[in-house]
Amino acid sequence: MTTEEKVKQYREWVKKCSAYEMALTIIEIDKMTVAPPAGSAYRDERTAILAGELFALQTDPKIVELIRELRDARLDEDTAKMIELENKELDKIINMPQDFFVAFRQLRSNSYTAWLEAKKAKDYRIFEPYLKQLIEYSRKSYEYRQDTRPVYDQMLDDYEPGMTMQDYDVFFAQVKERLVPLIREVTRAKQVRTDFLNREYPVSLQKEFMEEVLSYLRFDPSWGYQNETEHPFTSGTSRNDCRTTTKYLPDNVASAVLSTVHEVGHATYGHDVDEKYDGTIIAHAISSGMHESQSRLFENYLGRTEAFWSVLYPKLQAIFPEQLQGITAKEFTDAVNASSPSLIRTEADELTYPMHIVIRYELEKGLFTGTIGTDGLDQTWNRLYKEYLGVDVPDDSRGILQDVHWSDASFGYFPTYALGSAIAAQVMHTMRQSLDVDECLRTNRFDQIVDWLRENIHHWGGRYQANEILKMVTGEPFNVKYYLDYLEEKYRTLYGIE
Amino acid sequence: MTTEEKVKQYREWVKKCSAYEMALTIIEIDKMTVAPPAGSAYRDERTAILAGELFALQTDPKIVELIRELRDARLDEDTAKMIELENKELDKIINMPQDFFVAFRQLRSNSYTAWLEAKKAKDYRIFEPYLKQLIEYSRKSYEYRQDTRPVYDQMLDDYEPGMTMQDYDVFFAQVKERLVPLIREVTRAKQVRTDFLNREYPVSLQKEFMEEVLSYLRFDPSWGYQNETEHPFTSGTSRNDCRTTTKYLPDNVASAVLSTVHEVGHATYGHDVDEKYDGTIIAHAISSGMHESQSRLFENYLGRTEAFWSVLYPKLQAIFPEQLQGITAKEFTDAVNASSPSLIRTEADELTYPMHIVIRYELEKGLFTGTIGTDGLDQTWNRLYKEYLGVDVPDDSRGILQDVHWSDASFGYFPTYALGSAIAAQVMHTMRQSLDVDECLRTNRFDQIVDWLRENIHHWGGRYQANEILKMVTGEPFNVKYYLDYLEEKYRTLYGIE
Numbered sequence: 001m002t003t004e005e006k007v008k009q010y011r012e013w014v015k016k017c018s019a020y021e022m023a024l025t026i027i028e029i030d031k032m033t034v035a036p037p038a039g040s041a042y043r044d045e046r047t048a049i050l051a052g053e054l055f056a057l058q059t060d061p062k063i064v065e066l067i068r069e070l071r072d073a074r075l076d077e078d079t080a081k082m083i084e085l086e087n088k089e090l091d092k093i094i095n096m097p098q099d100f101f102v103a104f105r106q107l108r109s110n111s112y113t114a115w116l117e118a119k120k121a122k123d124y125r126i127f128e129p130y131l132k133q134l135i136e137y138s139r140k141s142y143e144y145r146q147d148t149r150p151v152y153d154q155m156l157d158d159y160e161p162g163m164t165m166q167d168y169d170v171f172f173a174q175v176k177e178r179l180v181p182l183i184r185e186v187t188r189a190k191q192v193r194t195d196f197l198n199r200e201y202p203v204s205l206q207k208e209f210m211e212e213v214l215s216y217l218r219f220d221p222s223w224g225y226q227n228e229t230e231h232p233f234t235s236g237t238s239r240n241d242c243r244t245t246t247k248y249l250p251d252n253v254a255s256a257v258l259s260t261v262h263e264v265g266h267a268t269y270g271h272d273v274d275e276k277y278d279g280t281i282i283a284h285a286i287s288s289g290m291h292e293s294q295s296r297l298f299e300n301y302l303g304r305t306e307a308f309w310s311v312l313y314p315k316l317q318a319i320f321p322e323q324l325q326g327i328t329a330k331e332f333t334d335a336v337n338a339s340s341p342s343l344i345r346t347e348a349d350e351l352t353y354p355m356h357i358v359i360r361y362e363l364e365k366g367l368f369t370g371t372i373g374t375d376g377l378d379q380t381w382n383r384l385y386k387e388y389l390g391v392d393v394p395d396d397s398r399g400i401l402q403d404v405h406w407s408d409a410s411f412g413y414f415p416t417y418a419l420g421s422a423i424a425a426q427v428m429h430t431m432r433q434s435l436d437v438d439e440c441l442r443t444n445r446f447d448q449i450v451d452w453l454r455e456n457i458h459h460w461g462g463r464y465q466a467n468e469i470l471k472m473v474t475g476e477p478f479n480v481k482y483y484l485d486y487l488e489e490k491y492r493t494l495y496g497i498e
Numbered sequence: 499m500t501t502e503e504k505v506k507q508y509r510e511w512v513k514k515c516s517a518y519e520m521a522l523t524i525i526e527i528d529k530m531t532v533a534p535p536a537g538s539a540y541r542d543e544r545t546a547i548l549a550g551e552l553f554a555l556q557t558d559p560k561i562v563e564l565i566r567e568l569r570d571a572r573l574d575e576d577t578a579k580m581i582e583l584e585n586k587e588l589d590k591i592i593n594m595p596q597d598f599f600v601a602f603r604q605l606r607s608n609s610y611t612a613w614l615e616a617k618k619a620k621d622y623r624i625f626e627p628y629l630k631q632l633i634e635y636s637r638k639s640y641e642y643r644q645d646t647r648p649v650y651d652q653m654l655d656d657y658e659p660g661m662t663m664q665d666y667d668v669f670f671a672q673v674k675e676r677l678v679p680l681i682r683e684v685t686r687a688k689q690v691r692t693d694f695l696n697r698e699y700p701v702s703l704q705k706e707f708m709e710e711v712l713s714y715l716r717f718d719p720s721w722g723y724q725n726e727t728e729h730p731f732t733s734g735t736s737r738n739d740c741r742t743t744t745k746y747l748p749d750n751v752a753s754a755v756l757s758t759v760h761e762v763g764h765a766t767y768g769h770d771v772d773e774k775y776d777g778t779i780i781a782h783a784i785s786s787g788m789h790e791s792q793s794r795l796f797e798n799y800l801g802r803t804e805a806f807w808s809v810l811y812p813k814l815q816a817i818f819p820e821q822l823q824g825i826t827a828k829e830f831t832d833a834v835n836a837s838s839p840s841l842i843r844t845e846a847d848e849l850t851y852p853m854h855i856v857i858r859y860e861l862e863k864g865l866f867t868g869t870i871g872t873d874g875l876d877q878t879w880n881r882l883y884k885e886y887l888g889v890d891v892p893d894d895s896r897g898i899l900q901d902v903h904w905s906d907a908s909f910g911y912f913p914t915y916a917l918g919s920a921i922a923a924q925v926m927h928t929m930r931q932s933l934d935v936d937e938c939l940r941t942n943r944f945d946q947i948v949d950w951l952r953e954n955i956h957h958w959g960g961r962y963q964a965n966e967i968l969k970m971v972t973g974e975p976f977n978v979k980y981y982l983d984y985l986e987e988k989y990r991t992l993y994g995i996e
Contacts, residue, residue, distance in 0.1 A: 019544035019551075023521040026528050035524075038721040039739025042776065046517035046735075053517075204702065222536040237544075241537025278540065 003073045006066055010083075013063050018279040020054040022237045029235050029243055033227045064090060078282070081463055085281045092158075095144040104137045108408050115407035122397040124378040127407070132374045134409045135367055152368035155412030159288040160419060162465045165365060168415050171480050172358045175418065178484045180388055182491060183341060183352055187390065189495040192338040193331065199323040201253040210246070212315050213257055217298075218447050219244075219264045223271055232259045234266035234295075239278050242267035253320065254336045258299055265298030266291060268450055272458030285462025288413060290469065292420025293427065294453065300350050300421065301428045302449065306333045307441035337494055341389040343398045350421075351491050352389060357418035359384045360403075364411050422483035423466060427457070429482045430474040501571045504564055508581075511561050516777040518552040520735045527733050527741055531725045562588060576780070579961055583779045590656075593642040602635045606906050613905035620895040622876040625905070630872045632907045633865055650866035653910030657786040658917060660963045663863060666913050669978055670856045673916065676982045678886055680989060681839060681850055685888065687993040690836040691829065697821040699751040708744070710813050711755055715762045715796075716945050717742075721769055722762075730757045732764035732793075737776050740765040751818065752834045756797055763796030764789060766948055770956030783960025786911060788967065790918025791925065792951065798848050798919065799926045800947065804831045805939035835992055839887040841896045848919075849989050850887060855916035857882040858901075862909050920981035921964060925955070927980045928972040 001009075027047055035043065057063075067090060070083045093101075111130040118126035142151045149157075153164045214226065222240075229245040236242040244263035248256045269291060270283075277283040302308050306329060313329040324332070339349040345356040363380065366372030372380065381400040382393040393399035405413055431437060431452055440448045456473045467477050491497070499507075525545055533541065555561075565588060568581045591599075609628040616624035640649045647655075651662045712724065720738075727743040734740040742761035746754045767789060768781075775781040800806055804827060811827040822830070837847040843854040861878065864870030870878065879898040880891040891897035903911055929935060929950055938946045954971045965975050989995070 015544075016547060019547035022541065022544045023525060023548055026525050026533075027521060030524050030528060034723050034725065034741075036719065036721045036723050036739050036741075039734075039736050042736040042738060043520060046513075046520045046777075049514060049517035050521055221534065223534045225532050225534050227532065236537075238537050238540040240540060241534050243532075243534075 003070070003075070006070055006073070007075070007079060010063075010066060010070065013057070013066075014082075014280055017054065017057055020050060020057065023050060024054070025235055025237050029227075032229050032233070033245065059093065064094065078276070078463070082281050085285050085462070089281070091145055091147075095146065096141065097144075100140070100144075104141060104409075107133055107137055111407045111409075112404070115401065115404065119397050119401040122395040122401070124396040124400050127401060128374050128377070131377070131406060134406065135374065135411075138409050138411055139368070150369065152365055152412065155364075155368070156415065157412075159413050159416050160466060161287055162467050163289070163415070163419070165369075168361060168365075168419075171419070171422070172361055172415075174480050174484060175354050176358055176388065178488065179351070179355060182488060183339070183355065183389065185497050186339050186351065186491055186495050187341060189497055191340075192334050192494065194335040194338050196324060196327050196332075197254050197335050198251050199253070201250060201320060201323060203248040203250055205319050206248050206253065206256055209316055209319050210256065210260060212312060213260060214264070216312060216444065216446055217261065217264045217268075218450055219267065224264075224267055226260065226263075232263050234263045234270070236267070236270050239271050239273050239275065239283070242270045253316070253323070258303055258336065261303035262295045262299035265295035268298070268453070269294045269458050272450070272454040273461035274459045277461045277463070282461045282463050287462070287466050288416035289419040289423060290457075290466045292416055293423035293466075294420075294457070296421045297424035297427060297453075301424055302437070302441065304333065304337050304350070305438070305441065306330060307438035309333050310442045311444050334494060337490070339491060339495075341391050343385070343391055343393060344402055346402075351487055354418040354421065355388045357414055359388060360414040361418075364414065368411065419466075419478075422480050423470065423478065425483035425486045426470060426474050426479055427453075428486075431456075501568070501573070504568055504571070505573070505577060508561075508564060508568060511555070511564075512580075512778055515552065515555055518548060518555065521548060522552070523733055523735050527725075530727050530731070531743065557591065562592065576774070576961070580779050583783050583960070587779070589643055589645075593644065594639065595642075598638070598642075602639060602907075605631055605635055609905045609907075610902070613899065613902065617895050617899040620893040620899070622894040622898050625899060626872050626875070629875075629904060632904065633872065633909075636907050636909055637866070648867065650863055650910065653862075653866070654913065655910075657911050657914050658964065659785055660965050661787070661913070661917070663867075666859060666863075666917075669917070669920070670859055670913075672978050672982060673852050674856055674886065676986060677849070677853060680986060681837070681853065681887065683995050684837050684849065684989055684993050685839060687995055689838075690832050690992065692833040692836050694822060694825050694830075695752050695833050696749050697751070699748060699818060699821060701746040701748055703817050704746050704751065704754055707814055707817050708754065708758060710810060711758060712762070714810060714942065714944055715759065715766075716948055717762045717765065722765055724758065724761075730761050732761045732768070734765070734768050737769050737771050737773065737781070740768045751814070751821070756801055756834065759801035760793045760797035763793035766796070766951070767792045767956050770948070770952040771959035772957045775959045775961070780959045780961050785960070785964050786914035787917040787921060788955075788964045790914055791921035791964075792918075792955070794919045795922035795926060795951075799922055800935070800939065802831065802835050802848070803936070803939065804828060805936035807831050808940045809942050832992060835988070837989060837993075839889050841883070841889055841891060842900055844900075849985055852916040852919065853886045855912055857886060858912040859916075862912065866909065917964075917976075920978050921968065921976065923981035923984045924968060924972050924977055925951075926984075929954075 024047065027043070027050075031040070031043065067083060067086050070079075071087055073083075075083060107130075111127075111134055114130045115127050118124060138155075139151055142154050145154070147154055150165070156163050156165065156168065210226075214224075219226070224242045224244065227243065227245045228247060230247060232245045232247055234242065234244045244260065244267050246256045246260045246263065269286065273283050273286075309329050309332060313332055316332075317324045317327075337350065339351040341352050341355075342348055345353070345360075348356055359381065362384065363372060363377065366380075367374070367377075378396055378400045385391050385393050385399070403414075405411075428437075431449075435448065435452050437449060440446065457469055460469060464472070470476070470478050522545065525541065525548075529538070529541065565581060565584050568577075569585055571581075573581060605628075609625075609632055612628045613625050616622060636653075637649055640652050643652065645652055648663070654661050654663065654666065708724075712722075717724070722740045722742065725741065725743045726745060728745060730743045730745055732740065732742045742758070742765050744754045744758045744761065767784065771781050771784075807827050807830060811830055814830075815822045815825075835848065837849040839850050839853075840846055843851070843858075846854055857879065860882065861870060861875065865872070865875075876894055876898045883889050883891050883897070901912075903909075926935075929947075933946065933950050935947060938944065955967055958967060962970070968974070968976050
């Protein structure tokens with residue numbers, strides 16, 4: 001077979017895989033949004049059959065051989081990148097025994113159930129034996145890869161290619177050094193008024209306002225659809241089919257809007273990836289940190305600014321004239337930026353959020369480098385919350401059991417959440433040099449911001465690693481300084497701290 | 499291989515097929531309800547790949563041989579019925595050349611586009627060459643079956659096993675004989691007041707009322723979900739996952755409710771099929787006429803009665819106090835039963851509806867027995883509308899081009915719509931002898947009606963043909979008398995005709 005024929009065969013295989021991936025994605029979206037719960041056993045059993053068919057397709061020895069062979073062939077740059085990424089994915093699964101794969105999957109399923117139970121009972125001891133096993137199995141799963149790097153480095157690399165413990169150690173040390181004292185100062189300063197955010201805001205009227213927000217953000221119904229779920233997420237089948245969800249709270253006017261702005265950041269990234277990568281591994285290979293950088297950029301660096309609300313706040317006030325009577329756009333914007341150390345990561349404000357991640361990173365690192373065990377991990381958790389955020393954890397449900405991630409063995413994922421915010425700061429710094437962002441926001445020209453992001457970042461998809469893109473766009477590799485300067489300046493101003 | 503092993507292998511194949519069928523169903527529901535339109539090319543291409551995978555699975559020579567062999571094996575009655583139905587399905591596709599299959603599929607796709615265009619241009623001549631080809635291809639597709647019956651008999655049998663032209667000729671002759679004069683009398687009688695149905699009814703409030711309707715009908719969110727689409731339909735993946743859609747009109751208070759009652763009739767049937775048939779061909783093999791009998795029974799024989807509205811009308815009036823001021827439940831019920839000959843089948847009332855079907859049946863029969871050609875078919879259409887309904891067809895869009903069915907080569911389907919209404923009448927007649935239906939409706943005990951239908955009809959799924967079930971339930975084969983007596987009595991009373 002000539003290289004050309006091999007590439008053709010590879011492309012056909014990609015398309016066939018993408019058909020199964022599309023089916024699984026739509027089934028998952030359906031399940032999360034509207035599928036009747038009593039039908040889940042029937043659906044789940046059949047979904048597993050389809051997932052098995054896809055796995056068989058992905059590990060078909062003939063295609064594995066082809067992909068291995070293409071590694072050494074002369075290919076155009078895009079195809080070469082695809083083959084590089086495919087080989088990396090194959091390395092992850094190819095030596096894993098089927099038995100182990102099934103047992104690990106079963107363990108994760110059982111652990112999720114145990115986690116739900118433990119969280120309900122507010123008792124870490126119920127979950128602890130599962131966590132111990134999850135760590136063992138995770139460790140084992142990396143042994144099959146025949147990679148000599150420390151296991152936690154490999155985990156970090158899975159979510160953010162190129163990042164290591166050494167990199168994150170430097171990053172989080174700087175975060176702690178600057179933010180722990182700043183958070184203390186903010187806590188002691190005169191507080192920002194937020195009471196009006198939590199008046200009664202009927203959901204049907206919030207939905208009316210959401211139409212304005214989606215239109216402002218250029219979330220176009222021809223390629224995007226928003227639904228409602230308990231936990232908002234973004235998914236989709238192609239660049240022209242991006243789905244987001246949001247959650248409305250009747251006693252919080254800002255929650256659904258900001259979560260929507262966040263998810264539309266993800267969706268816009270997905271939509272903007274170059275058409276030629278649609279359905280290929282390059283479209284899927286955007287790192288967690290890069291993806292999160294765009295959702296955070298939308299939510300925090302745009303969605304929480306006065307310029308953003310200068311267009312939307314008058315419309316919001318017109319829909320809720322009583323609830324927002326006498327509240328200026330400035331007061332409203334200040335309120336959605338207010339900071340206060342709290343217990344729950346997903347509800348944390350922009351300033352304290354990274355500290356929640358620091359804690360999780362330090363625990364994960366300790367667990368996989370062997371300096372920390374699962375026994376008494378809840379106590380360590382609580383101690384760190386007191387030390388970094390100054391809060392007392394009242395029970396495990398609002399402590400170590402709050403996140404679902406560990407029950408699914410998603411170790412190494414959390415750090416990308418903080419990384420995303422920091423990457424966004426660096427990108428924003430560059431964007432502001434060539435684009436009057438506030439002017440775009442004030443004149444309802446959000447499309448110009450999207451254009452800039454698409455041309456500089458989004459269209460690449462996963463063609464380059466985060467650090468490569470950052471260097472191309474900002475002229476330097478990842479630099480935490482922009483993030484910490486931004487937070488410092490923003491919160492010193494907001495709280496009138498010298 | 500022992501018979502037992504063969505059956506086990508057959509069952510495994512059924513489950514695997516059902517996984518693909520589930521995926522295709524969910525993808526279709528997603529497409530019809532929420533999927534962003536710009537993503538359809540990507541999705542459709544991959545959906546075709548999955549459909550191809552399913553087709554390959556269904557025509558796998560090894561499984562075909564197995565199913566053929568099991569035809570002669572000693573099997574329990576349920577399995578024997580499944581194998582009988584599987585063999586019948588295989589006969590339909592097994593001799594069809596792949597090329598022809600693909601070409602026919604392409605023709606239907608092109609014909610749909612041409613139909614849309616023709617309908618928009620109100621010009622049958624645009625669609626006529628496609629219709630001609632659709633008839634040729636349909637005829638050809640039946641030739642591959644090596645079945646000696648007339649082709650239109652085979653078509654009728656596909657939608658309603660056991661029914662022939664001879665049966666329908668008798669049926670429709672009686673329908674015409676009794677209804678054509680009755681419709682003339684109703685048209686000449688003093689008309690029923692309906693103006694209040696078409697006042698302004700905000701959709702958000704209609705949705706509020708719909709919650710009451712769905713709860714009254716025992717459409718349980720644990721196994722059922724209702725969405726909105728331009729053309730309401732019912733679908734689902736299993737007995738515990740039944741989806742319906744409806745369409746709200748802001749200037750019609752009855753439309754969405756009655757279409758919902760209709761679709762919930764279909765969904766209830768799907769939900770009530772015995773668990774042991776879930777995912778098997780027996781659950782899928784319910785004939786069009788039997789299925790339609792239950793949706794019509796819900797919509798017309800229950801949903802248009804005074805007893806039904808005795809519970810729901812006060813709630814409707816409470817939600818729309820101005821629009822329905824001074825209108826009694828009796829006046830409201832009379833209005834939703836009003837009859838007036840019209841042009842469009844899908845908007846026709848209960849009395850004139852079957853005449854729309856008679857016309858389509860006579861044309862289809864003529865087309866396939868060779869007494870009618872496609873040339874000038876629009877003129878024949880218009881002549882029959884004048885003769886049977888007394889209306890003048892102003893253009894092809896409101897005439898021969900109104901229905902999508904022929905563009906998809908769904909010949910033989912229309913007659914089951916009328917048959918369903920007639921079957922429902924016979925079932926109702928029997929049900930009323932053992933159950934006080936009106937009392938159930940008046941006391942909010944719709945569940946008792948559902949119980950009766952499940953125990954007598956629904957639980958069987960497609961285990962028996964319509965005529966077999968009718969004989970078991972009513973003690974006699976299909977008898978059109980119940981239907982015509984019902985319509986005659988109902989409309990003579992409503993319009994005060996002697």
